[in-house]
Amino acid sequence: MLKSVEVNVITSNENKFKELDSIAKKYNIKLKWINLPKFEVQSDSLEEIVRSSAVIAFNMIRSPLIVEDSGLFIEALNNFPGPYTNYVRRTLGLKGILKLMEGIQNRKAYFMTALCYVDEEVIRVFTGKVVGKISESIRGDKGFGFDPIFIPDGDERTFGEMNIEEKNKYSHRGKAFEEFIKFFLTYIS
Amino acid sequence: MLKSVEVNVITSNENKFKELDSIAKKYNIKLKWINLPKFEVQSDSLEEIVRSSAVIAFNMIRSPLIVEDSGLFIEALNNFPGPYTNYVRRTLGLKGILKLMEGIQNRKAYFMTALCYVDEEVIRVFTGKVVGKISESIRGDKGFGFDPIFIPDGDERTFGEMNIEEKNKYSHRGKAFEEFIKFFLTYIS
Numbered sequence: 001m002l003k004s005v006e007v008n009v010i011t012s013n014e015n016k017f018k019e020l021d022s023i024a025k026k027y028n029i030k031l032k033w034i035n036l037p038k039f040e041v042q043s044d045s046l047e048e049i050v051r052s053s054a055v056i057a058f059n060m061i062r063s064p065l066i067v068e069d070s071g072l073f074i075e076a077l078n079n080f081p082g083p084y085t086n087y088v089r090r091t092l093g094l095k096g097i098l099k100l101m102e103g104i105q106n107r108k109a110y111f112m113t114a115l116c117y118v119d120e121e122v123i124r125v126f127t128g129k130v131v132g133k134i135s136e137s138i139r140g141d142k143g144f145g146f147d148p149i150f151i152p153d154g155d156e157r158t159f160g161e162m163n164i165e166e167k168n169k170y171s172h173r174g175k176a177f178e179e180f181i182k183f184f185l186t187y188i189s
Numbered sequence: 190m191l192k193s194v195e196v197n198v199i200t201s202n203e204n205k206f207k208e209l210d211s212i213a214k215k216y217n218i219k220l221k222w223i224n225l226p227k228f229e230v231q232s233d234s235l236e237e238i239v240r241s242s243a244v245i246a247f248n249m250i251r252s253p254l255i256v257e258d259s260g261l262f263i264e265a266l267n268n269f270p271g272p273y274t275n276y277v278r279r280t281l282g283l284k285g286i287l288k289l290m291e292g293i294q295n296r297k298a299y300f301m302t303a304l305c306y307v308d309e310e311v312i313r314v315f316t317g318k319v320v321g322k323i324s325e326s327i328r329g330d331k332g333f334g335f336d337p338i339f340i341p342d343g344d345e346r347t348f349g350e351m352n353i354e355e356k357n358k359y360s361h362r363g364k365a366f367e368e369f370i371k372f373f374l375t376y377i378s
Binding site: 039040041042044049077078079080082083084087088090091092096099100102 | 228229230231233238266267268269271272273276277279280281285288289291
């Protein structure tokens with residue numbers, strides 16, 4: 001059993017930390033930002049990537065921690081770019097994905113987050129998903145990553161056309177983190 | 190200094206082992222095949238990937254070893270698919286790359302291999318490259334990976350249209366391995 005409820009979050013992206021922290025505060029869970037890039041293995045599975053990242057990080061810092069990773073999975077492209085979403089954003093960009101999708105009717109896609117919690121006693125992976133489709137064109141300049149070409153089900157706008165509160169209603173990262181919190185509150189009680 | 194000249198090769202691809210072994214035999218270097226997938230970190234740099242793979246493998250088997258990784262780097266696509274070549278082959282395939290290259294004049298690309306040797310005393314990375322271009326269509330059914338859409342400079346045929354001896358004349362993997370051998374023969378003498 002844990003003595004403290006402080007949990008370290010390993011990420012070099014301050015916005016991700018802030019997004020999680022704004023949720024954690026509602027539950028009185030204290031997060032601490034560790035500004036480090038996570039060590040990532042090559043794998044088709046986000047769960048496997050965060051699990052190995054988290055174990056490696058735990059072997060260094062030896063206190064409870066979270067690692068998360070997110071990706072865009074496009075059905076007609078065999079789930080490409082999946083775990084390599086950041087790399088593909090930097091190389092092919094939004095236009096590259098739209099080019100690959102030219103003439104393809106099935107535009108189904110989802111964003112997914114996998115989040116791993118580790119401490120001395122447990123290792124658990126939680127996931128969150130938002131299902132939607134790839135837009136026909138780039139729309140909006142808000143958000144980051146592939147937000148301007150992703151339309152969540154139940155909306156007509158891309159994530160790039162939404163402000164942060166609107167986007168958070170759908171957030172895959174938020175969903176994964178809420179799953180963690182459900183577990184964690186029981187675990188520490 | 191090494192007592193023996195046996196070097197382990199970590200790969201789950203028997204063809205890669207055979208390709209290296211056929212070269213090693215000419216120099217009287219004994220290779221031993223360890224049939225294991227290598228542990229791969231996510232990185233834009235093949236050198237970094239093989240270096241970390243090799244160190245991790247050495248911590249397990251504790252005897253001299255080699256790990257190699259290869260990728261296709263396309264100039265007009267910011268070097269995509271690079272270190273994620275196998276993943277992109279499985280998801281987008283040959284047609285996906287040709288679609289991304291539609292209407293693009295600059296078709297320059299290269300295949301590169303990075304190969305890391307580790308023992309108790311040294312860790313060294315060697316590279317080999319073959320420069321060429323992406324073809325306009327899929328041609329030939331020999332080889333593997335992206336061979337049917339890659340034309341090496343100095344030839345008109347794709348790697349997919351060449352037999353193994355013809356392809357080996359250009360081989361990036363062979364070049365990297367020859368670099369290793371140059372080092373190794375001096376090292377053990």
